[in-house]
Amino acid sequence: MKDYYNICAFISCILTITLDRNFQVNDGFPFSIALSWNGDSQNTPQQTLVFPKGNAIPSTKVLTFFKSSTFEVDVLYVDPNGLQIPQKISTYTIGPFQTSKGEKAKLKVKVRLNIHGTVTVDSAIMLEDDVEVPVSSANEAPNDTMKMDTDDAPSDPAVASDVNMQEPKSADTAEAAHAAENGPQDTEEKSVPMETDAKVEPSKKKVKKITVPVHELVYGALAAADLQKAVEKEYEMALQDRVMEETKEKKNAVEAYVYDMRNKLYDKYSDFVTSEDKEGLIAKLQEVEDWLYEDGEDETKGVYIAKLEELKKVGDPIELRFKEWEIRSSAVSQLVYCINSFREAAQSTDQKFEHIDMSEKRKVINECSEAETWLIEKKQQQDALPKHANSVLLAADLKKKAETLDRFCKPIMTKPKPAPKPQTPPVAENQAPEPQTPEQQQSGGESTASEGAAEEPRAEQMETDKPEGATDPSA
Structure with missing residues (x-):
């Protein structure tokens, strides 16, 4: 334990040094781990050091074996004399495998030292060389x-x-x-x-990779069946812990409701409940409180849920009447504002509403009048009731009425003005010819002359195109 505190103090000193150098803390493995296996020829064990003492955690190394059949690899401590533990940690059986050429196979074995300090053989891959067809x-x-x-x-x-x-x-x-x-x-x-x-x-030579199965045997570890049973038992215990936590939350919810409702009945809920209902609910709350600390100390979650629902069946109507009274005034004001806004817009003589038809404006005014009449009737009924009676004018109904009015009136009052018709300028019947410059007159004369010259050959061509047997009319 003393060494642990010294290490923590050393790390704290490193992290608190304010220098330009960047420090990094790496975990080191405190033991030396080697791999051992039997040779093919003399069947003598061979051993190599894979993770020396102080090796960084985590770490992965790949070893190459040349084997012709299934073989075993042992993971063991190099010097376990001072550890008082068995030298051999685990044994891994690599195989079976078979080469296509009948020679010794080349296998790449991956050995991993994970962050928990456990050494495992993760995988084994056999490499084979395949000759490809020459390419152009x-x-x-x-x-x-x-x-x-x-x-x-x-x-x-x-x-x-x-x-x-x-x-x-x-x-x-x-x-x-x-x-x-x-x-x-x-x-x-x-x-x-x-x-x-x-x-x-x-x-060219193509390398073919084939995965070889690896079987693990850890000494001192649980068997597969025992391990599965332990996992299932752990799952059951976790489920029990969750049920216990949820049961405790429901019990606390019942206790909190008892205290909170009793305080509010003497304070802000006093006007919203009759004296008989108030005394009965207070007695019920006291009964549940006594039950919680006596017979209901270790009940199930379902029992606590039922107790809470039983109390809320009496307390929720009182709470609802108080909340309706609290938000009713703002909901009424919102509806009144909506009615007045649309009615003033429909009765306005402003130019931005001149394009709206008078019949459409009359519909808006009638809709506003109906909403106002409904509000006055409901408000009179509500004002005639005591606070401990159930409400007839609910905030949800007021909000719904305002939305209905807005949905009907807004499309009418926000109708855009029609686009103005384009005006065409009047066309003059007798327009005087525009004066021409000398250049335009000259170009006009040339064009006229060219047209005349072009017409003369056509006339001559028409005179020469006579039938051979036709006679001259002048003769």
Whole structure:
């Protein structure tokens, strides 16, 4: 415990130093953890230190194994003599797995030290090399994107020679057949397929990743069935805690209602309840209070809910009468303001209301008069009742009446003015010709002359177009 306080004091000193340097506090693991497994040839155990003492938490490391069959990996303490605990922590069985080539498989095993200080083997992945078909230079862009997942490998000369031999042979054969069928062709036409021929590249090695199952055995831990039972028991206990908390909240709600209602009955609710109902409710509140501290100390949530509803059945009408009396005046004022506003607008001679038809204005005035009559009648009925009687003029009814009036009158009184008709200027019957400049007169004369000159050839053409057998009328 003393070391714990020293560590806390050290961390506090670091965090309170006001210097330009940035400090960082990292958690360190207090033990050394190693992995142990059996070799394939001599079946001798091999061991490697994975997380030395003081290793940062959390931490993840990946180990590479070359195995031909299922194997086991033990997680153990390096020096457990002073710890008085077993050296072996857990055992992980990695497999089964099978390689396609029958050689030793290359496995990447991920070991994790989590924030709780627990060492686990998270996953195991087997890597296999697959040779891809050689690709042409026309597909260079896709090859560049796949280089991240592939590794360069020495090309197989047999495969390369087969590809190099087959592709030119097929090209020459196709060319010879084409030449024999169509005859000799131009050299330019022959060079086109040569430029588009694919260039063979060395084959590439693609890494295939296969997930290998990992089975865990933790020494001193609960079995899977016992662990499941413990989880279910924990869930039941959490449910009980929640029910107990909700029961306590309902009990406190009953107690708070008893105190609050009793105080208000002597204060602001006194005018809104008869003396007989007041005495009966106070007696009921006292009875419930005595029950809470005696027989109702450890009741269920449903019992407390029923008690609260029983009290509210008597107390809610009193509270409702008080709230209606409190907000009624503001609701009445709002309705009166709405009635007066629309009626004044309908009776106004302002220019902004001149475009509204008089019959429409009369509808607004009649609607306002009906709402005012309803309000006067209801208000007279309400004023004749005592405060402890149920209200006949409710704030909700007043609000609804104001909304109805607004919905009817507002579209009429806010109707926009019609757009004015566009005025066209009068057209003069006899307009004097505009004076022309000398240039315009000259251009006008030239155009007239050109028109005359253009008409003369047409007249001559019409005279020459005579039938061969026609006679001259002058003769």
